Amino acid sequence: MEDTRTLRFFNRGPSAVARLVFFSVLSLALLFVDAKYNYLESARQVIAVIIYPLQRLTAIPGEVWNGAGEYITLQRHLVAENEQLHLQHDADAALLNQMQSLQAENAQLRELLDVTRRADYTMQMAQIAYVERDIFKRKLFIDKGENTNVKAGQAVVDNGGVVGQVTRVYPLLSEVTLVTDKDIAVPIQVVRNGIRAVVFGSGNISELELRYQPVNADIEVGDVLVTSGMDGTYPPALPVAQVIKVERDPAYPFARIVCAPLAGVDRHRTLLIVSSVPPLPEPPAAEVEVDDAKRMKKIVKRSKP
Amino acid sequence: MRQDLVRDREFLLPATTTFIVLSFFIAVLLEWMPWRGWMLALRPDFVGLVLLYWCTHKPHRVGIGIAWVLGIFVDVADASLFGQHALAYSVLAFGGLVLNRRVQMFNLREQSVHVFALLLTSYSVYAIVHWQVRGFVAWEYFLGVVTSSLLWIPLTHLLQALRRPRRDPNEL
Numbered sequence: 302m303e304d305t306r307t308l309r310f311f312n313r314g315p316s317a318v319a320r321l322v323f324f325s326v327l328s329l330a331l332l333f334v335d336a337k338y339n340y341l342e343s344a345r346q347v348i349a350v351i352i353y354p355l356q357r358l359t360a361i362p363g364e365v366w367n368g369a370g371e372y373i374t375l376q377r378h379l380v381a382e383n384e385q386l387h388l389q390h391d392a393d394a395a396l397l398n399q400m401q402s403l404q405a406e407n408a409q410l411r412e413l414l415d416v417t418r419r420a421d422y423t424m425q426m427a428q429i430a431y432v433e434r435d436i437f438k439r440k441l442f443i444d445k446g447e448n449t450n451v452k453a454g455q456a457v458v459d460n461g462g463v464v465g466q467v468t469r470v471y472p473l474l475s476e477v478t479l480v481t482d483k484d485i486a487v488p489i490q491v492v493r494n495g496i497r498a499v500v501f502g503s504g505n506i507s508e509l510e511l512r513y514q515p516v517n518a519d520i521e522v523g524d525v526l527v528t529s530g531m532d533g534t535y536p537p538a539l540p541v542a543q544v545i546k547v548e549r550d551p552a553y554p555f556a557r558i559v560c561a562p563l564a565g566v567d568r569h570r571t572l573l574i575v576s577s578v579p580p581l582p583e584p585p586a587a588e589v590e591v592d593d594a595k596r597m598k599k600i601v602k603r604s605k606p
Numbered sequence: 607m608r609q610d611l612v613r614d615r616e617f618l619l620p621a622t623t624t625f626i627v628l629s630f631f632i633a634v635l636l637e638w639m640p641w642r643g644w645m646l647a648l649r650p651d652f653v654g655l656v657l658l659y660w661c662t663h664k665p666h667r668v669g670i671g672i673a674w675v676l677g678i679f680v681d682v683a684d685a686s687l688f689g690q691h692a693l694a695y696s697v698l699a700f701g702g703l704v705l706n707r708r709v710q711m712f713n714l715r716e717q718s719v720h721v722f723a724l725l726l727t728s729y730s731v732y733a734i735v736h737w738q739v740r741g742f743v744a745w746e747y748f749l750g751v752v753t754s755s756l757l758w759i760p761l762t763h764l765l766q767a768l769r770r771p772r773r774d775p776n777e778l
Contacts, residue, residue: 320670321700328674328696331689336739341688348682356683359638431640440685469685476685483742504742 439482462540462563490529511558650754661702673699698728722755
């Protein structure tokens with residue numbers, strides 16, 4: 302039989318189409334595994350450590366720019382700023398005294414009522430290493446990782462309120478997903494009247510959504526939302542957002558409530574990681590509920606005829 | 607005719623491996639700069655552009671394999687899903703390899719149109735994967751295609767100028 306293969310003068314390995322198919326299948330397999338399971342986290346961590354110095358390198362121009370700006374600040378500005386800080390400090394000190402006495406009073410009252418005390422939590426300071434470069438996601442990286450015992454799931458706050466949550470921990474870095482990310486939900490409470498709800502990120506850097514509130518819900522523009530602490534992730538009473546728009550259209554079952562985050566989600570360089578939030582008491586086993594449900598059904602059945 | 611010869615010579619300029627690696631290195635660094643807000647939406651895809659440049663100019667040196675490895679690194683740095691950038695860059699490199707003969711026949715302005723189409727495909731692959739996994743697409747993401755293809759002409763000029771050998775001072 303005649304050899305019908307095409308004559309090839311140069312050996313260049315497999316054709317471009319074959320390569321494309323091979324690498325596409327490889328990528329799709331990786332995508333599938335990464336989206337469904339967590340097998341690839343260690344590989345990710347190894348590569349993250351390799352490229353860490355490069356990423357710090359790219360942040361240098363910005364840091365130098367900021368540093369130069371600070372260096373050139375006039376003394377006049379510094380004096381003015383110092384004076385303002387002193388005033389602020391005096392005002393804060395007065396408030397702090399008041400708060401200490403209130404706290405003592407609160408503790409005493411709680412003891413009288415036999416309610417468990419509000420537990421304290423510790424904070425760990427971290428600097429933003431760099432912000433996410435992907436337009437689809439609202440994430441940033443901070444310079445504390447496994448080396449300082451950061452754990453995935455811890456809340457991240459700044460002086461204004463909740464910034465987000467640690468979602469992935471690398472040896473030297475951690476990834477923080479901002480509250481404005483589409484995948485994040487924070488259980489909150491309205492300060493004015495104590496309504497509990499859940500606020501969702503909208504994917505837009507300056508907006509949050511308060512979903513599933515009935516049209517007649519008592520929520521007004523200007524209401525401040527704080528964490529309720531019901532999930533065991535966020536400590537209670539941290540400010541999250543302020544309502545900026547309420548649309549009540551009776552044609553829809555729920556009101557459309559838009560909030561603005563109170564934390565400087567894209568302003569600061571220094572953030573605080575909330576660690577050691579006390580664990581919530583174990584929820585009762587789920588089986589009991591099932592039993593209850595069965596019993597209820599039986600009762601219903603019995604009462605039917 | 608003369609112009610054609612000049613253009614052919616431009617395409618056959620030598621490129622050392624160090625130069626190729628360095629160009630990718632700088633492209634990755636540019637991509638990792640702290641871009642924000644609208645700048646992030648308008649940020650050109652530097653890695654994709656440099657990759658396309660080498661795929662059209664040196665198709666035997668830079669191919670789909672290198673594109674895939676670059677994509678994996680970008681995936682880790684961007685905390686996107688493993689393989690998301692890798693897939694998009696593989697498709698881009700394939701487009702560059704297939705069109706490399708064809709692209710050489712056009713001048714730079716006409717090349718940008720080809721680059722626009724190729725980048726649009728690659729961006730769409732990325733967006734489709736994101737849409738399948740997360741369920742939404744940010745449309746302003748596609749602005750990057752426009753800025754990237756506008757950057758094609760200056761980038762090609764720059765890389766060609768760097769690859770051209772230094773003129774010998776003793777020559778005539």
